[in-house]
Amino acid sequence: MDARLRDPAGALYEVGRRPTFRAYLSEAWRRRNFAFTLAAYKLVGSLLRNRLGVLWIVLKPLLMAILYGTIFNFILSGAARPANFVQFIIVGIFVFEFFTGSFGNGARAVTGNAKLVQSLGFPRILLPVSVVAEQAMKMVPIVVLLGILLLVLGEPITWSWLLIVPILAVMAVFNLGVALVFARLSVHIRDVQQFIPVITRVLFYASGIIFSVDGALAPYPVALTIAHLIPTYEFIALARDVLLESYTAPLIAWIAAPIWAVVTIVVGVVYFWQAESRYGLSD
Numbered sequence: 001m002d003a004r005l006r007d008p009a010g011a012l013y014e015v016g017r018r019p020t021f022r023a024y025l026s027e028a029w030r031r032r033n034f035a036f037t038l039a040a041y042k043l044v045g046s047l048l049r050n051r052l053g054v055l056w057i058v059l060k061p062l063l064m065a066i067l068y069g070t071i072f073n074f075i076l077s078g079a080a081r082p083a084n085f086v087q088f089i090i091v092g093i094f095v096f097e098f099f100t101g102s103f104g105n106g107a108r109a110v111t112g113n114a115k116l117v118q119s120l121g122f123p124r125i126l127l128p129v130s131v132v133a134e135q136a137m138k139m140v141p142i143v144v145l146l147g148i149l150l151l152v153l154g155e156p157i158t159w160s161w162l163l164i165v166p167i168l169a170v171m172a173v174f175n176l177g178v179a180l181v182f183a184r185l186s187v188h189i190r191d192v193q194q195f196i197p198v199i200t201r202v203l204f205y206a207s208g209i210i211f212s213v214d215g216a217l218a219p220y221p222v223a224l225t226i227a228h229l230i231p232t233y234e235f236i237a238l239a240r241d242v243l244l245e246s247y248t249a250p251l252i253a254w255i256a257a258p259i260w261a262v263v264t265i266v267v268g269v270v271y272f273w274q275a276e277s278r279y280g281l282s283d
Contacts, residue, residue: 043137068210069210097139106176111190161242167239174231206227234252
């Protein structure tokens with residue numbers, strides 16, 4: 001049998017050899033349903049393993065919000081304490097959950113599917129895509145619960161709430177870029193996965209999820225500017241802007257968030273593609 005395959009553009013490349021970037025993206029797009037089917041399969045499988053099923057998806061961020069809200073309600077004071085503290089922390093934790101799931105599981109997208117990588121031929125980029133798709137599916141009930149909680153807490157429903165959909169869509173692009181970078185790093189340097197909880201925890205506090213970045217860092221303009229440029233902070237700030245009446249995101253967040261998404265996805269796709277031919281061998 002000829003050890004060559006024909007790509008959609010008509011060119012030939014050897015099996016086990018990295019295809020051209022254009023051919024790679026074309027093949028990934030052609031097999032995109034594989035990624036979404038895998039995402040749905042893993043989501044259903046995870047729900048069946050838990051007695052609470054879909055309830056656990058919303059209970060996890062809700063319990064975290066209750067825990068951090070209770071603790072920091074007694075600690076925070078002054079400028080660091082935001083207005084409408086409960087709504088502020090709920091939005092922050094719920095949106096950050098999207099990044100946490102994509103980041104942690106995305107880093108294991110290739111190493112956690114070693115048998116699949118070794119037995120089937122498909123663009124490996126579909127594995128991180130399936131992870132982010134699964135996390136996006138989980139965000140549906142989370143966003144629904146978030147809306148209900150905000151209404152119960154007295155937030156007026158407005159047309160701006162609809163903007164949470166494109167904000168999360170842009171965030172999904174950013175999440176995928178990050179997942180691609182760390183998925184490749186984890187294949188070659190397994191110890192990278194040990195740093196992910198640490199990175200996640202640093203970003204949790206640096207993103208101002210439980211305190212007002214603007215209030216706490218007002219005396220330190222340089223530190224405040226740096227904080228405003230943290231991508232997770234920007235997406236959370238945008239979500240608060242469109243969902244909370246008392247919150248306004250800095251202008252830089254509206255500008256920098258999509259830039260972060262574009263830069264990260266481009267870097268992630270190219271970086272991941274460059275090692276395409278080595279993933280099966282590395283595992």
